[in-house]
Amino acid sequence: MFLKKGKKEQGPSGNEKTIKSFPASKEEVISFFRQQFHSAADLVIKEVCPHLTVLYLEPLIDGQILREQILQPVQNKEIHSLEELYSTLSVGDVNDEKDPEKALESLLNGSTLLHFDGTPRVLLASTPQSITRSLSTPELESQVIGMQVAFNESLSTNIGLLRKLISSTSFCHDQLVIGHQSKSRASIVYLKEIASEELVTAVKDRIQKISIDSLIDTPVLAELIEDNSLSIFPQSILTERPDRVASQLMNGKIAILIDGSSHALLLPNPLIEFFQSKEDQNIRWQIATFLRLLRIGSMVLSIFATSFYVAALTYHYEVIPQPLLVPLGESRSRVPFPPIFETLLLEIVIELLREAGARLPTKVGQTMGIVGGIVIGTAAVQAGFTSNILIIMIALSALASFTSPSYMLGNVIRLLRFPIIIIAGLLGFYGIMLGFCFILIHLLRQSTLGVPYLAPFYPPRYKDWKDSIIRFPAQFLYKRPDATRPQDSYKFPPSEGEG
């Protein structure tokens, strides 16, 4: 009881140093800010004229604006009051502020504070310097055909990119602040006439309910606002492609961007969309359909292929036809381990290779390929650790797990394999089926922002099947998906005879 009370008093607002209004004298103001920032080394305090003090955080402001638009105009004049100072400055955005809390906040956002001795108020001139890198090509979701620009870490640049793609007044952009320490700015972006208001309020509610000290990146936010963060399956897509976000906004989705994160979050997101890539819309529909089928097929293959091997060789060798059984038996004749051990060993080797490859710099990474491919692969067979056929299957399933257009889902596939292999080693086909049923029930239980996770298949909305596993030619895709419950469900009027 006592401890709890003590904790509450230490909350962010209970700072004893806080004062209600500014002191008038110069010395007091300076000592106040020194104290607030704990004498930070980058806090610059300058006395420009006899009565005028300038305060700013050096790394956050643009030196050129400070020099040309604040210091130069002030230096050549004699200033007698704050009002006079106000009219002298040539910076666009200047605020008269009485509240020290707000003054601190805007200092942290890159403003320059000007104090006139004897006035209990300050002027805040907006002089932020954007700390950002230039735009680059997407690394994680690279495409052959399509926009070759990815988001970067600056929120205003990212919003700008989206605004360029959708020049519409219905483009809504609401900003919220998350994290009582980091004060990260999060933007919720949607299209007013299309996105469902219910979903937008749901997203806002969920974000406002978060009580966290800092939020540095969007995946963390995703985990905090998803329907079931305990599930292995991601329920929102992370993307670095502005074109993907733009086209999904047109489908009635909601995007969340955070200042400092180069990934946007898209909600709601049923499972099927993790198999779709933005590129599918840029290539011919037959090829796009083929690629989507390939991705889904490879997911199934990747999860179940090696466990099938384990189950068949451990319990049900009858299902393997004679001509196949002979070479299989030959290649396994020297292997001293049971199939489950052999498979787990090799799967872990593949995972090691992959993880090492992801952590190493690119140049060293090539060596990894040689070590992995030749040394481990060939040597393991020659040493009699594994069979040739298993190596082929493991390589296939690893390759197949790379085909997922979403890195997040790729990781899911990577991990799901292990429990299925183990249960296949214990219970054979029966175990695999148990795993399959469990995954199916689990998927049925999930939802993304209240929308069923397996939409549009279950509950069946066959009109949305046109852009799911298959992709119809563009002229048939006149409807927005029902999953997002759009206010306006038509992209364009369906042409005659195709309604």
Add this chain to the structure above:
Amino acid sequence: MTVMKINLSERPKHSVSALLLFFVIHSVQVGVGLQGFQRAIYKSAGHDAWISVFISGIWSLLVLWIMVKTLSYYKNTDLYGIHYDVFGKWIGGLFSALYMLYCLFAFFIIIRNYVEVIQAWLFPQLAAWFVALTLVLMVIYTVTGGIRVLVGICFFSVIFSAWLLLLLFFPIEYADWRSLLPIMEADVSHLMKGAYKTTFTIVGLEVLYILNPYIKEKEKTLKFSSFGLAYTLFVYLAVMVVSLVYFSGGQLENTIWATLTLFKIIHFPFVERFEYLAITFWMLIILPNLGMYLWCAVRGMSRVFHRNEKSYIYWFSLLIIIPVCFVKTTNDVNMLNGFFAKIAFVVVFCYPFLLFAVTWIKKTYKERIGRKS
């Protein structure tokens, strides 16, 4: 017992569209029975067994129509509500409790039969309680997800197992179509006896009684559930006909699981002995049955006895494991199957007519009183 609300008002979040009834009815009907229903019917009706299947299908359609008709006298109710309304608190409660017992019995029968198949074909050493436990855990995970998850399992069960039907083309290669001739050799009493033997395989449509309040468009109930029934009938007829032409009469009489034996002939370059895959795949086919029957029983707990549904999902399903361990031999299982078929015949194929008659009498009686006053 407190007073029970006869009509339910379900929030739209929980309702399912009538289209899904196609999948629910079909998936609850198809289950462990399909693995070997040929033998019993063949014994009664000979090579005209497919006519018996057809007759029982038509009979089920009639029952379905009567069920929908009974339910349509009320705005939005289930069997428990009708019992309460028609028979009153005590007798109605007793009938509801009996119905719940029937559902749990069906749950038990399905698990025991599947355990039997798993032990006979795949793992003779595997303990019955273990198989039952794994199945029950899956069912619990489904039913605790609510009606949408349960209906979803029905949906995917039908979609994902549709390919099994294509496998029937493999045995056709070895078919002797003359074994179907002459048609109508069995007389009517034998055909009827065969139809009666189909009960065990074709029950499942009774879940509509309980599911009714959750259906969105009630006027389409009959349409989609009879489609589901028709699809079931089509599957059964196809399997029956293929079995009749593939096996000889004597073989069929001695084959316990004829459908699974049919799969033995299937052969791909990379996989053969297909029945191993089919048997394990059957788990997805029985999951909807298990889930639905458990859900029906548990619904009764909350509707009739006003108990919390969630805890009874665990209680009922875990308690079922105990009798599964006690039934040891194949003979016991067969005896239980016969016993269950008798009960199911009364509950599913006779009782709806009685219920309809009583409901109709009550309704007309009420109307007459209403007219008088």
